[in-house]
Amino acid sequence: MKQATKRPSAKTVQALLEKHACPVPFHEVRTRFLGSIATPVVSVSPVQIVEDLWDGELPTFDNIDAVNELLGILLRGLWNDLTRHQKRSQPFRLTRMTVETAEDLGRYGLVRxxxxxxxxxxxxxxxxxxxxxxxAHEAVERLAEMRAMMAGICELFSQNPHLGARPEIETSVRLLRQMTRVMEAEIHEAVLSCTRARLGMMESVFTEKPTVH
Incomplete structure (x- = not known):
């Protein structure tokens, strides 16, 4: 029997992306893949999604083994692993970060x-x-609102890295963590909603009676 591909660690995927100078950071690759897995758009091609990380064309490789390594880790590894979040019992989690300074808050906002x-x-x-x-539509609207808030936080603290005393930073961290939980919940609901709709469409196709002529 063919063995299942082992789930790649975050460090493994990050190292691979850095090795091939991927312009999209790892945390964004994860959510882009997740959105592509959930999308109701039927024309999605996982290989094309990977190519789009490099603006539509894969980087130059020394040999076929390097190509297989990239596709293996990103598709058979990361992509397949993310499909488990289509279950209610497997909610998706955004990147965890340590925040101690105002500069960290700006970085936190940028990552989100x-x-x-x-x-x-x-x-x-x-x-x-x-x-x-x-x-899913409701979730996307709420995520758009959260995005606007994160953009404001990112701009505020990136332009003023020394802004805020320690108590203010701690208050901001608590707020950002609460917002993160809301984001995760809405992302998960969007994924579940799209998954249910896709399964429903598939079931209707298979159960539809043929037309009698």
Missing amino acids: LQELDGFIEGLFNGEDVIDLPER
Whole structure:
């Protein structure tokens, strides 16, 4: 029997992306893949999603083994691992970070901003408008609101890295962690809603009676 591909560690995927100078950070790759897995757009190609990380064309490789390594870790590894979040019992978690300074707060906001952008980009798959289930549509609207808030936080603290005393920073951290939990919940609901809708469409196709002529 063929063995299942082992789940790659975050360090393994990060090292691979850095090795091939991927312009998209690892935390955004995760959410972009997740959005692409959940999307109701039927024309999604996982290989194309990987190519889009490098603006539509894979990097130059020395040999076929390097190509297989990249696709193996990103698709058979990371992509397949992320499919488990289509179950309610397996909620997705955003990147965890340590925050001690105002500069860290700016970085926190930037990472969350990029994660949300990645998820929405994957979900829409290059389309301006897609037909989302009602719960997924609500989730996307709420995520858009959270994105705007994160953009403001990112701009505030990145331009003023020494802003805020320690108590203010601790208050901001608590707020950001609460916002993170809301983001995770809405991302998970969007994924579940799209998964249910896709399964429903598949069931209707298979159970539909043939037309009698």
